[in-house]
Structure formats: structure tokens, C-alpha cells
Amino acid sequence: MENATRLFDCINTQARAPRVDLLNAKENGSWKLYSTAEVHTMVYQLCTALIDLGVSGNDGTAAGRDKIGLISNGRPEWIITDLAVQQTGAILVPLYPNTGTKEIEQILNEAEVKFVFVSSKDLCDKVKLVHANIPSLKAIYTFDHIDDCTHWSVLLKPLADGYEQKIKAISDSITENDIATIIYTSGTTGRPKGVMLTHKNIMSNAMASGAVLSQIPLKERSVLSFLPLNHIFEKMCTYVYLYYGFSIYYAENMDTIGPNLKEVKPSLFTAVPRLLEKVFEKIMVQGQKLTGIKRKIFFWSVKVAEAYELHDTSLWYKIKLAIADKLVYSKWRNAIGGNIKAIVVGSSACPVKLERIFTAANIVIMEGYGLTETSPVIAVNCYEKSKRRFGTVGPLLSGVQVKIAADGEILCKGPNIMAGYYKNAELTAEVIEDGWFHTGDIGELDKDSFLKITDRKKEIFKTSGGKYVAPLPIENKMKENYFIEQMMVVGSERKFVAALIVPSYTHLKPWCDKNEIPFLSNKELIKDARVIELYQSIINTYNPEFNHVEQVKKITLLSNEWSIDSGELTPTGKMKRKVIAEKYKTEIDKMYPSEVNENPTFVN
Structure with missing residues (x-):
């Protein structure tokens, strides 16, 4: 590892400690294991084929080097393609599988992509629809066997003599400062931006992030991967796994995560807070089904977990925690494989309540923070208890510098800062000044270098009375209540703050049953006066924690959950505030009649 300066050097690192299960995926209902040797061979086969097709680094600049597109779910072929492309000197341009055809055309044209690899028929069909509009695109290859599509296996031919020297001659010319990938950010608003990341950007982040996991025993290093690999969070973590000796298992899809966890029994996985919320929701649903003493023990254990602190707990609390662990928490761990040491959480804020509950159950939550432009980690809570703190995103990552600007914005400097936005020097100059990257997030840095995020700079709004409101802390606090699934605070240029709320129907329906409220539909349920009163009381409970403005x-209750597919969330689960505001403009406008009601009110 000491000689590793580029991402693809992990191949040689792996060769020194080979695994029989380096990369793994379900094929025809069974796990197919790809050993280190097999991955090594396939990477070189594909690399050789791409070189023979004329793929190269050309003049070495980002604009002059060939680009290879990749649109796929997480699977061994994804990382094999990534590693092969790197060694040709070309640049990988990965896209989300749910990217629309218009955006695919826009990105592939801007990057002048030469070849595209896709996983499935629907993705192949998407690219075919716009192929004629992309002059640079020569061919499409698929990982699945599909009629009328070229399977990537045509490129994986037996290696001829001298292939190593051929590849080495090219890869030796690639430096840590060369661009390894261009990742187009999905963004909550506006046109996607192509973030150029070098080998050094991602490598520095992977090496420092790997050290954060060093306490996980080597023999227990296996992970289940299910987040999109084109997102820098999961991509960087993949290189942590490759360099630090983890086996990687790819989930079949988002619906099979539960069964896959039980099969693989991983020690670690990455997740977004939304997934943790769903996991805990299922735990609570099972608890609701219990009766008698079992039900009392379950909810007592949840209360014990909610009171968990990382340090200085009393002997009596430790005794209660041990009892709850034996009777309840152990079952939670078994439900996710029984071997989980930690869950690394990123992309958006994790509710502190969930951090406490999972950590109390001996499932360490390691929340971190960063952006695509920072490769991505700026700070992260470590596996080591002394380097974790609830309500923060952890201490700064080794080698990363942070300072807080006069207006509270987080500025970052270090080897992880992007090379710039592709073909957009003007925008690059706007966000990087004297080497400091302006994150757009508002935060605080304490004396121990623990970082706390308080809001997005662009999301802070001003009421018509001239008072500033940061919506994120309000939303995060109120979402700690089990009955609130999703929430968006509104009020820009309005007289007061209001909110759109998506109820947690998983918890609301049992409550309605208990209170003899008939269920016909979500839409009818949120009109019931008793349901309205419930949510008004929840808001009344939390409001005193905030200043008057x-x-x-x-509030307005909504019948449909926001999702990626329906367009309100980004692929990483962040709210698209502008989209939500436009979609529910009528509902928002109804909350602002000429007379202001100072008490929380439901608007039908």
C-alpha cells in the first residue's frame, strides 16, 4: 500500500493478500464469487480491449482524454470497468441508472463519451434512443445478455503475450494528479455539473477514511454494497474496501437488502439516513404486533436506547442496557445479519434519535459529511468511541482543513478538493478561492475539531418580516417523532413559517386502529379531525425549542410519500425543495391567508 498513488494500484495491493471472494453478486439465485485473480484478469482483458479500440489519454488534459460512460447498478462489472478504464488513461463518466434520456444525452455530449457500458436492457434502450444525437459515441456494451445488444464479454478475450508490458507502458505515465473520473452531480436544483476528481483526490480520502475503520478485525471485513456506485460516497468507500482487505457483496436490488444482509452477514455497510429510518420503522412495526410482557419489554428497551450516551453512563444504566441487549437489541442485529459492526451514514443529516438507538443496540453509526467536490469526506465519526459525538458529523478527516467563514459557511482545503468543474472554469472560480472550497453549508467547528452542520446556505430563507430561518434544524428535530415521515419547512418572503408533512402511515395506521378511526385511504385519513389534532399536538410539543420566528x-398533511421515482428526492435521498414547492404550490398558498393564526393549524 505504501507505493499506491493511483486508484488502480489496488490491483497490486490485492495480489499480495488475495481473496477468494473479492467481488460477489447474485447470479441465477446463487452468489457468484470473483476471486482476486479473476478480477485481476478481467480488468486486464478489458483494459487491453479498450486500448485496441483506440481508447487513450491522448494529450493528458481532461478535455483531450477519451471518456467512457458507465450506467449500471452496483455489481462486480462496475468496478472492473472502472479499474480497466483508469489504466488506459481515459476518464470514467458514471451516471445514475435512473437518469432520464434527456440528461443522458446532455452529459454524454458534454463529455464527448466514446463508449458506454450499461447493465440492463432498459438502460441500453435509453442510450439507443439518443445514440444518433451523440456524435462521439461509437458503441454500447451491456453486462446482461440482451438480444440486439453487444455483450461486454466480446471484449474479454484471452490475454496475449506481452499484454502486461503494453498496459504498464501506459499506466506508468498516469500520475496521481490525473483526472480519474468526472462525476455529474444530480443536484437539488439546476443543471448537473461535471466534477473532475483526480486519483489523488479519491486516494487521499480513501486512505484516511480506511484508517477510521481500522478497529474492525481483518477476518470480519466484509460489506454489502447497495448505494449507487456512481455517487462518490459509495465509489470512494469501494476503494477503502479494496485497499483495506474487505470482501464486497453487491445487493441484488433495493428490495432485497434485508434478505441479502442475512445471507452475507457483513460487518459493515453504507447507507443514507432514509434507509435507517425505514429499518427502524420496520422494527417498530414488529414491536407494535407484540402483546403482554413482550410488548412492554420492547418499548422499555426503545426508551432505554433513546437515552443512550457515548460517555459517562451510570452503572444502573449499563445494567438496563445489558438487559435490553439480551432481550431485544440482539434480535435487531440478527435481523441484519448478526455481524454488523458499523453503518457508515452520509448524504444527508441523520436524526440524532436514530444514532442513539442504533448505537445503544451495538450497531455503531458513523455519520460523516462531505460533497462530491471534496471526494467526498470532510469529517466523519470514527469507529473508535472517543472519536464519535452525537449531533455532529465527527472530527475532521486526516489531511483535511476546515475554517468557518464570517457568515458561517464551511470552507475546506486539502488533497481531496476537486480539480474543478468540467468545461466550466467560471463556476470553478466561484467556489474555489485561494485553494479554499466553499461548501455552501453552514456549520460550527469546536475546539476538538468536531464539525456540526446547521444548514444549507442556499436553503436559509428570510420571512417577509426580514427574519432569517434555517429550515434543516427544525425539520430534523420534528422528524424525530415517529409519526412524521418527511417534512419540509416553508416561509420564504411569507409572514410566518409553515410546513408540509408526510405522515408515517406505518405508525399512524396502528394509532388509528387503537383510536377506532376507520381507514379508507391516506387521503381520507389526513382529513380526520383526530388525526389533525394529533399532528397539531406534535408541532406544539416541539415549537418551544425554537425562537418565535x-x-x-x-401545517399541511400530505397523502403521498416523497420519493426518487416521483421526483421529489435526489438519487441520494435529499429533498428537491424547489420541485416540492412547485408541486405543492396550491397547498402552500392555502396556508397563507391574509390573517395570521399564531397557533399551529392544519390546512385541508
């Missing part, structure tokens, strides 16, 4: 004066 930040208190939520009116």
Missing part, C-alpha cells in the same frame, strides 16, 4: 404556525 422559527416556530411552525401552520
Whole structure:
């Protein structure tokens, strides 16, 4: 590892400690294991084929080097393609599988992509629809066997003599400062930006992030991967796994995560907070089904977990925790494989309540923070307890510098800062000044270098009375209540703060049954006066924790959950505030009549 300066050097690192299960995926209902040797061979086969097809680094600049597109779910072929492309000197341009055809055309044209690898028929069909509009695109290859599509296996031919020297001659010319990938950010608003990341950017982040996991025993290093690999969070973590001796198992799809966890029994996985919320929701649903003493023990254990602190707990609390662990928490761990040491959480804020509960159950939550432009980690809570703190995103990553600007914005400098936005020097100059990257997030840095995110700079709004409101802390606090699934605070240029709320129907329906409220549909349920009163009381409970101008004066309950597929969330689960505001403009406008009601009010 000491000689590793480029991402693809992990091949040689792996060769010194080979695994029979380096990369793994379900094929025809069974796990197919790809050993280190097999991955090594396939990488070189594909690399050789791409070189023979004329793929190269050309003049060495980002604009002059060939680009290879990749649109696929997480699977061994993804990382094999990534490693092969790197060694040709070309640049990988990965896209989300749910990217629309218009955006695919836009990105592939801007990057002048030469070849595209896709996983499935629907993705192949998407690219075929716009192929004629992309002059640079020569061919499409698929990982699945599909009629009328070229399977990537045509490129994986037996290696001829001298292939190593051929590849080495090219790869030796590639430096840590060369661009390894261009990742187009999905963004919550506006046109996607192509973030150029060098080998050094990602490598520095992977090496420092790997050290954060060093306490996980080597023999227990296996992971289940299910987040999109084109997102820098999961991509960087993949290189942590490759360099630090983890076996990687790829989930079949998002619906099979539960069964796959039980099969693989990983020690680690990465997740977004939304997934943790769903996992805990299922735990609570099972608890609701219990009766008698078992039900009492379950909810007592949840209360014990909610009171968990990382340090200085009393002997009596430790005794209660041990009892709860034996009777309840152990079952939670078994439900996710029984071997989980930690869950690394990123992309958006994780509710502190969930951090406490999972950590109390001996499932360490390692929340971190960063952006695509920072490769991505700026700070992360470590596996080591002394380097974790609830309500923060952890201490700064080794080698990364942070300072807080006068307006509270987080500025970052270090080897992880991007080379710039592709073909957009003007925008690059706007966000990087004297080497400091302006994150757009508002935060605080304490004396121990623990970082706390308080809001997005662009999301802070001003009421018509001239008072500033940061919506994120309000939303995060109120979402700690089990009955609130999703929430968006509104009020820009309005007289007061209001909110759109998606109820947690998983918890609301049992409550309605208990209170003899008939269920016909979500739409009818949220009109019931008793349901309205429930949510008004929840808001009343939390409002005193905020100053007068930040208190939520009116709420509207919504019948449909926001999702990636329906367009309200980004592929990493962040709210698209502008999209939500436009979609529910009528509902928002109804909350702002001429007279202001100072008490929380439901608007039908």
C-alpha cells in the first residue's frame, strides 16, 4: 500500500493478500464469487480491449482524454470497468441508472463519451434512443445478455503475450494528479455539473477514511454494497474496501437488502439516513404486533436506547442496557445479519434519535459529511468511541482543513478538493478561492475539531418580516417523532413559517386502529379531525425549542410519500425543495391567508 498513488494500484495491493471472494453478486439465485485473480484478469482483458479500440489519454488534459460512460447498478462489472478504464488513461463518466434520456444525452455530449457500458436492457434502450444525437459515441456494451445488444464479454478475450508490458507502458505515465473520473452531480436544483476528481483526490480520502475503520478485525471485513456506485460516497468507500482487505457483496436490488444482509452477514455497510429510518420503522412495526410482557419489554428497551450516551453512563444504566441487549437489541442485529459492526451514514443529516438507538443496540453509526467536490469526506465519526459525538458529523478527516467563514459557511482545503468543474472554469472560480472550497453549508467547528452542520446556505430563507430561518434544524428535530415521515419547512418572503408533512402511515395506521378511526385511504385519513389534532399536538410539543420566528404556525398533511421515482428526492435521498414547492404550490398558498393564526393549524 505504501507505493499506491493511483486508484488502480489496488490491483497490486490485492495480489499480495488475495481473496477468494473479492467481488460477489447474485447470479441465477446463487452468489457468484470473483476471486482476486479473476478480477485481476478481467480488468486486464478489458483494459487491453479498450486500448485496441483506440481508447487513450491522448494529450493528458481532461478535455483531450477519451471518456467512457458507465450506467449500471452496483455489481462486480462496475468496478472492473472502472479499474480497466483508469489504466488506459481515459476518464470514467458514471451516471445514475435512473437518469432520464434527456440528461443522458446532455452529459454524454458534454463529455464527448466514446463508449458506454450499461447493465440492463432498459438502460441500453435509453442510450439507443439518443445514440444518433451523440456524435462521439461509437458503441454500447451491456453486462446482461440482451438480444440486439453487444455483450461486454466480446471484449474479454484471452490475454496475449506481452499484454502486461503494453498496459504498464501506459499506466506508468498516469500520475496521481490525473483526472480519474468526472462525476455529474444530480443536484437539488439546476443543471448537473461535471466534477473532475483526480486519483489523488479519491486516494487521499480513501486512505484516511480506511484508517477510521481500522478497529474492525481483518477476518470480519466484509460489506454489502447497495448505494449507487456512481455517487462518490459509495465509489470512494469501494476503494477503502479494496485497499483495506474487505470482501464486497453487491445487493441484488433495493428490495432485497434485508434478505441479502442475512445471507452475507457483513460487518459493515453504507447507507443514507432514509434507509435507517425505514429499518427502524420496520422494527417498530414488529414491536407494535407484540402483546403482554413482550410488548412492554420492547418499548422499555426503545426508551432505554433513546437515552443512550457515548460517555459517562451510570452503572444502573449499563445494567438496563445489558438487559435490553439480551432481550431485544440482539434480535435487531440478527435481523441484519448478526455481524454488523458499523453503518457508515452520509448524504444527508441523520436524526440524532436514530444514532442513539442504533448505537445503544451495538450497531455503531458513523455519520460523516462531505460533497462530491471534496471526494467526498470532510469529517466523519470514527469507529473508535472517543472519536464519535452525537449531533455532529465527527472530527475532521486526516489531511483535511476546515475554517468557518464570517457568515458561517464551511470552507475546506486539502488533497481531496476537486480539480474543478468540467468545461466550466467560471463556476470553478466561484467556489474555489485561494485553494479554499466553499461548501455552501453552514456549520460550527469546536475546539476538538468536531464539525456540526446547521444548514444549507442556499436553503436559509428570510420571512417577509426580514427574519432569517434555517429550515434543516427544525425539520430534523420534528422528524424525530415517529409519526412524521418527511417534512419540509416553508416561509420564504411569507409572514410566518409553515410546513408540509408526510405522515408515517406505518405508525399512524396502528394509532388509528387503537383510536377506532376507520381507514379508507391516506387521503381520507389526513382529513380526520383526530388525526389533525394529533399532528397539531406534535408541532406544539416541539415549537418551544425554537425562537418565535422559527416556530411552525401552520401545517399541511400530505397523502403521498416523497420519493426518487416521483421526483421529489435526489438519487441520494435529499429533498428537491424547489420541485416540492412547485408541486405543492396550491397547498402552500392555502396556508397563507391574509390573517395570521399564531397557533399551529392544519390546512385541508
